[in-house]
Amino acid sequence: MEDARPDSTPFNQFAAQTTQLAQRFQFYLDQSTPFVFYRWVGLGTLLFLFMLRIVLSQGWYIVCYSLAIYLLNLFLAFLQPKFDPSLEQELREKETEEGTGGDLPTKADEEFRPFIRRLPEFKFWYSSARATTIAFLCTFFSIFDVPVFWPILLIYFCVLFAITMRRQIQHMIKYRYLPFDLGKTRYSRRN
Numbered sequence: 001m002e003d004a005r006p007d008s009t010p011f012n013q014f015a016a017q018t019t020q021l022a023q024r025f026q027f028y029l030d031q032s033t034p035f036v037f038y039r040w041v042g043l044g045t046l047l048f049l050f051m052l053r054i055v056l057s058q059g060w061y062i063v064c065y066s067l068a069i070y071l072l073n074l075f076l077a078f079l080q081p082k083f084d085p086s087l088e089q090e091l092r093e094k095e096t097e098e099g100t101g102g103d104l105p106t107k108a109d110e111e112f113r114p115f116i117r118r119l120p121e122f123k124f125w126y127s128s129a130r131a132t133t134i135a136f137l138c139t140f141f142s143i144f145d146v147p148v149f150w151p152i153l154l155i156y157f158c159v160l161f162a163i164t165m166r167r168q169i170q171h172m173i174k175y176r177y178l179p180f181d182l183g184k185t186r187y188s189r190r191n
Contacts, residue, residue: 033122043129050136060139061150067135068157072164074127077119078179079168085175115177 032039054064119127138144172178 029126036121039125039129043125043132046129046132046136050132050139053136053139057139059145061148061153062146063135063138063144065153065157067131069160070131071128072157072161074119074124074131076164076168078117078121078124079172080118081177081179082116082118085177086171115179117179 050067051064054060
């Protein structure tokens with residue numbers, strides 16, 4: 001006679017094992033959250049190993065270029081505020097013209113709003129580590145080793161990086177925000 005329990009099928013057993021592995025992985029990921037320095041050192045080591053593999057094997061330049069573009073995209077999202085100041089300024093100007101709004105603080109008496117990133121630090125690290133791991137694994141398959149003239153890719157990436165960072169820095173200057181926490185303000189004692 002067959003077992004009528006739903007857990008007895010191979011698919012359900014596989015799904016239970018997969019769920020258990022995913023939960024264990026999430027547990028260790030949650031445990032790593034406070035160790036910011038060590039997480040970034042681990043990612044730096046992984047990136048170093050990946051670049052070492054690319055240089056020594058003299059191949060997989062498309063994989064390296066794709067990873068660089070993806071990491072640049074993540075970095076830009078990390079630098080940008082969650083709410084774009086240019087869109088907020090346009091909305092304020094529209095509300096002022098229509099006579100609505102005006103309840104929110106203006107420049108002179110504006111309340112403090114902390115810098116909230118579009119991409120938080122942990123998600124930036126996690127996405128970078130996952131992408132680097134996938135790119136590293138791709139270097140073990142010859143199908144991803146497309147022959148290209150790598151100096152062109154390097155020059156194109158450098159130009160793309162310079163243009164996007166210039167635009168991002170101009171945006172930060174125009175809307176007066178700094179995406180880095182330089183520490184808590186310390187006040188000196190009066191004598």
